[in-house]
Amino acid sequence: MKKATIHDICDLTGLSSGTVSKYLNGGAIKEKNRILLADAIQKLNYHVDEYARGLITNKTKTVGILVSRLDNLFYSRMIFDIEEQLYRKGYATIIKESSYDIQKEQKSISWFISHRVDALIIFPISDRREDYKLLEEVDVPVIFLDNYVEGVDRDFILTNNEQISYEVTDCVIKKGHRHIAIIVDGNNAYTSNCRLKGFKRAFDDNNIGEENAKIYKINQSIDYAYKVGKEILSEKKVTAIFAANYISTVGCVYLLNELNISVPKTISIVGFDDIMITSLYRPKLTIVNQPMAEIAQKTVERLFELLAEPSLKKQVFILNSKLVHGQTIATI
Amino acid sequence: MKKATIHDICDLTGLSSGTVSKYLNGGAIKEKNRILLADAIQKLNYHVDEYARGLITNKTKTVGILVSRLDNLFYSRMIFDIEEQLYRKGYATIIKESSYDIQKEQKSISWFISHRVDALIIFPISDRREDYKLLEEVDVPVIFLDNYVEGVDRDFILTNNEQISYEVTDCVIKKGHRHIAIIVDGNNAYTSNCRLKGFKRAFDDNNIGEENAKIYKINQSIDYAYKVGKEILSEKKVTAIFAANYISTVGCVYLLNELNISVPKTISIVGFDDIMITSLYRPKLTIVNQPMAEIAQKTVERLFELLAEPSLKKQVFILNSKLVHGQTIATI
């Protein structure tokens, strides 16, 4: 049994392909024929072939999302929000992941272009302009999230990483801590650097030598974060940990739970991105929250602006994170 | 600047479309021409138009996944595993979600068919055969996960829900509990019923009247689970809760944390699907684990069997869950 096409409908109804097409796309059809067509479509179990349609219309009503890791709740939650909004507007979402593999990221971008997505949302994993060269000659709207890439003339939606990191660190210092460790992502170049910068600036502004600022870089694995956390705990002087991304926050909380470490008596901790953390873990973590819903909202909003007017001047949007106080910073 | 096509490559190289196509698909080409083509493709920033290709080859190298909720970690984790394996085999994954809306589920199935996915993976939300009628006349391989639909002649991959639920309940009863509450999903008809059946059978086998078995149905919202949990706590007689899916487990743990309830002294609890639960929450939860990696593995394996031989006789696979003991069942 072969898939039914428009021609089969023509044969069955005696109407022409143009009329069938008009029906499928909601044009004006005589009532008699409308019924005829509805019946035929039902009878033949007809489905539009979007590949044939896309070929000629040059629109696919499809948005690609390229994410580094799907099993990172920070990303998947945001994607969930974005998908939901796109669906409402009649767009389908195609999700692919790069797994922090630049080769795979490029293959995915290429795949998306070949599949003619109408727009592309990327959580970039590289900070080198040439890794996104592929996109330069392509006139698909692209929005980058979570990370900046110097020299790429596209839209970016970011959060005030340096500022919030400064705020966290300053707060910890003000509570009397002098030896503080920060855990950042080694891959996530630009964003990590911002968080580091804010961290260091707080040391400077409080006149504390930067040699007291212990910096740890991890890759995007909870296990690795766990190990690094252990290493930090063995550093006797350190009294506070700033887990400056979601993965390291989860890793540290696992660790503290596992070793039954009394928080904040033994060690103080601040986390990043509260997704199921403060609800599950006690004491309640002091944690930075990036405005995920807002980011999703802004992304979709901007996406449609770009779809309507692709030549809009590129912009960088910076949204504000919030520090939510729990009970995990001790006052010394 | 228009998108480059094969014809542009022909013009630039002086070769024919057939040759270009052969090159793109890895055929034998003279070295001289191979270089010529590589250069031209680079220069023109050419990308294959998969819509044109798909139209004629009738293959899209694409698998659709239709999931009820993406922000349910039990599903998203499994999808992550499946996506990973499909990627390795050169297939792209398109994810859509139904949000427990049957209309949306059907629209998505229709979308997938129109977009000619080579295969389809569905986490069904209905247990009525006619809700999947769309698929009957379609010769795309389909695998259903997590839930059975009576009368649908397709492959299913499930877990031993009744058996494991029996095991849990029996264990709780053996520890002296007589009044036990179970929370199941009201939507998730077949699977929930299995879990309920096992629950009740344990009561019967232990000669405890079923009036002691308190049954609570929730929809797929953590907040609702939280509320139901509260209601259960107010039932003075109940000494143990069996949160028989991931959402209700999370909801209950939130609640117990929030109210600072001493577990298992005040109440005993068993959960379902340990994703970030036992690592974050103390005391360590006694919890049922479905073999997520195995399910993903089996799904992909079966998918490729069906792709190779679509007329294979349909099967129902049942994998085994495991009860992992923690410290949340009190002995009375």
Added chain:
DNA sequence: TACCAAATATGAAACGATTCATTTTTTTCT
């Protein structure tokens, strides 16, 4: 050099929809 088989290259037809200039049918008005 001439011949032949193997290796490459050619290009028209096909895939299944939409488009749009043209034709046919229906409606409205006198």
Added chain:
DNA sequence: AGAAAAAAATGAATCGTTTCATATTTGGTA
């Protein structure tokens, strides 16, 4: 009823690939 205007239907051309039967080139051998 007949003419004009409006509405609906027609169908050939088109989108950018792959396919495959045919034609051309290559290079080894007599």
